[in-house]
Amino acid sequence: MNRSRSSNAWLREHVNDAYVQRARAEGFRSRAAYKLVEIDDKDHLIHPGDVIVDLGATPGGWSQVAAKRIQGQGRVIAVDLLEMVPLRGVTFVRGDFREQEVLDILGNLLGTEKVGLVLSDMSPNISGVSACDQARGMYLAELALEFARNWLKPDGAFLVKFFQGHHFADFLSEMRKNFKLVSARKPDASRDRSPEVYLLGRILKA
Known part of the structure; x- marks a missing residue:
């Protein structure tokens, strides 16, 4: 089957992308x-000695960065529904973060340890229906926030990915309810046309 024009355009852009190279x-x-x-x-x-949990980790780019920067001191636990090729210094949990079974596995791995950094680059399967994609993204972000509240x-x-749109203000409000410091980040490697933004919460409120 021939690729569509849009698929071919995306492939050309991806291959020529400076960050891909x-x-x-x-x-x-x-x-x-x-x-x-x-x-x-x-x-x-990222601080050596910390436990870092990376949600939506596959193929492992963020886990690679985290493992490198803790310099062998601490732990990185990666979670994804899709398989991930093993990484040195990273414990991988394959499963659906929406399921209690996966949360139980994480709880067993962490034991009594608290987490220094929760990363969430989770994204729903994009349907192209904006309202549906926004709702699914909001749900994943809320689950990640709940995990952070319980384990940080x-x-x-x-640090959580969120797609700007209808629910952005609501989620930003939830972040501010739970963290003393909240800021937004749009790194250069995030494509300009993408509505994604990364929200950073620091210092849990009592």
Whole structure:
């Protein structure tokens, strides 16, 4: 079957993308790695010795960055519905984060440890129906926020992808209810046309 014009255009853009080429040259699994690199360079979220949980991790770009930057001190736990090729220094949990079974596995892995950083780059399967995609994205972000509330250290941080649109103000309000410091980040590696933005919450409110 022949590719559609839009598919061919996307493929050409992807192949020629500077961040795609850079990721290949530097050994990162995805161009998304540079989103976390830029945010962490600015906000200093990753600290050696911390436990880091990466939700929606596959193919592993963010987990690679986190594992490299904790320098063998601490743990990175990655979660995704899709399989991920193993990474040194990363414990992978395959499963649906919406299911209690996966939350129980995470709870067993963490034990009594609190998490220094929760990362969520989760995204729903895009249907092309804006209202539907927004609602699904909102649900995933809310689940990630709930996990962060339950497991973060008091001075920990939560970085979550959110798609700007109808529910953005509501979710931003929820973030501000739970964190003393809330800011938005749009890294250079995030394509201009994408409505994604990363919300960063720091220091849990009591």
